[in-house]
Amino acid sequence: MSKQPLIPPIGHKVRLKDYDPGYTGDFRHKEDVQAQLAKDLARLDELQEVFYADGRRALLIILQGIDTGGKDGTIEHVFSGVNPQGVQVTAFKKPTSEELAHDFLWRVHRNVPPKGFIGIFNRSHYEDVLVVRVHDLVPRKVWKERYDQINQFEAMLAANDVTILKFFLYISKAEQKKRFEARLKDPKKQWKFAMGDLDERQRWDDYMAAFEDMLTKCNTEYAPWHIVPANHKWYRNYIVTQTVISTLERMNLKYPQPAEGIENVVIPD
Ligand code: AMP
Ligand code: MG
Numbered sequence: 542m543s544k545q546p547l548i549p550p551i552g553h554k555v556r557l558k559d560y561d562p563g564y565t566g567d568f569r570h571k572e573d574v575q576a577q578l579a580k581d582l583a584r585l586d587e588l589q590e591v592f593y594a595d596g597r598r599a600l601l602i603i604l605q606g607i608d609t610g611g612k613d614g615t616i617e618h619v620f621s622g623v624n625p626q627g628v629q630v631t632a633f634k635k636p637t638s639e640e641l642a643h644d645f646l647w648r649v650h651r652n653v654p655p656k657g658f659i660g661i662f663n664r665s666h667y668e669d670v671l672v673v674r675v676h677d678l679v680p681r682k683v684w685k686e687r688y689d690q691i692n693q694f695e696a697m698l699a700a701n702d703v704t705i706l707k708f709f710l711y712i713s714k715a716e717q718k719k720r721f722e723a724r725l726k727d728p729k730k731q732w733k734f735a736m737g738d739l740d741e742r743q744r745w746d747d748y749m750a751a752f753e754d755m756l757t758k759c760n761t762e763y764a765p766w767h768i769v770p771a772n773h774k775w776y777r778n779y780i781v782t783q784t785v786i787s788t789l790e791r792m793n794l795k796y797p798q799p800a801e802g803i804e805n806v807v808i809p810d
Contacts, residue, residue, distance in 0.1 A: 547780065548765045555756040555768075557749055562713045564770035571775040578775070581782045582622040586637060587675065589623045589790040591658060596657040599703045602785065603662045604673070605755070606710030607748055608738050609720035611771050612663050615710065618778045619785065620661070629654050632689040633664040645669040646694055656702060667755055675747045688758040699763035706788055708781055709756060710771040714745055756774055 545564045549555045568574055578579045592600070604612045620628055631652040646666055654660030670691070674684045695705055712720075721738065724730040741748070760766045767784060771777040 547767050562711045563772040563774045574779045586622045593627045595659045595795050599654040599656050600659045601705045603665045603707040610710040628659045630661045671751045674751050695764040705764035707766045712771050716742045716772045
């Protein structure tokens with residue numbers, strides 16, 4: 542298997558058939574990354590602390606993927622070690638009537654993290670060119686305009702100290718079948734299964750076409766898409782963790798200067 546790029550080349554059409562959802566890079570087994578992943582999770586905790594103290598930027602992490610793609614599992618594993626006070630998770634559901642009465646970015650913008658915080662979006666404004674497109678919830682002419690609107694919105698955030706990382710968790714149709722079957726069998730997971738999920742699965746090809754357009758049209762220097770091969774959960778967690786770490790490391794984070802005269806402070810008895 543040849544090397545697979547994590548970020549597709551910007552400005553080129555993404556064809557998902559060129560990507561293998563079962564890809565695991567140089568690794569074969571979970572054991573090959575386990576020790577590194579444990580170290581990475583500890584490193585992420587350290588970085589998050591200095592990121593918060595530094596307070597110059599916000600980090601927005603966007604997770605998209607088909608049902609059972611692993612959005613919840615990624616959040617649970619990758620951020621298991623970080624201080625919950627520094628992280629905000631937002632799950633975007635079917636819009637409420639109040640949300641529908643506004644433009645599609647309204648509910649999104651209010652949940653963008655402030656400086657010093659890591660914000661994680663479990664689904665996002667991309668639903669407005671995914672489920673909305675697949676189900677014709679708005680006319681074609683309306684969703685077609687949204688790719689540009691999303692790019693402009695993300696460019697505005699990036700110009701205002703928000704670093705944006707977008708992950709598309711890519712699983713195969715066969716892997717989704719396995720995961721739904723596991724959900725149906727496990728009493729602790731049955732609640733996650735909705736009857737409507739089967740109808741969505743029937744639209745697999747429409748979803749893949751919508752994902753391809755999202756990955757093609759909204760892949761930018763300032764907010765790149767990462768196509769994460771996600772059939773293997775251990776590889777998915779490893780890649781997302783590594784990407785978040787290297788993004789934080791590039792920020793050259795620093796603890797703020799201590800107050801002047803701190804060296805002379807004596808704490809009274
Ligand atoms: P879940 O992530 O399983 O809790 O499901 C959330 C549901 O909300 C999914 O079926 C999404 O497709 C749906 N959803 C999220 N955003 C939108 C949107 N903008 N329009 C319509 N449905 C949405
Ligand atoms: Mg669901």
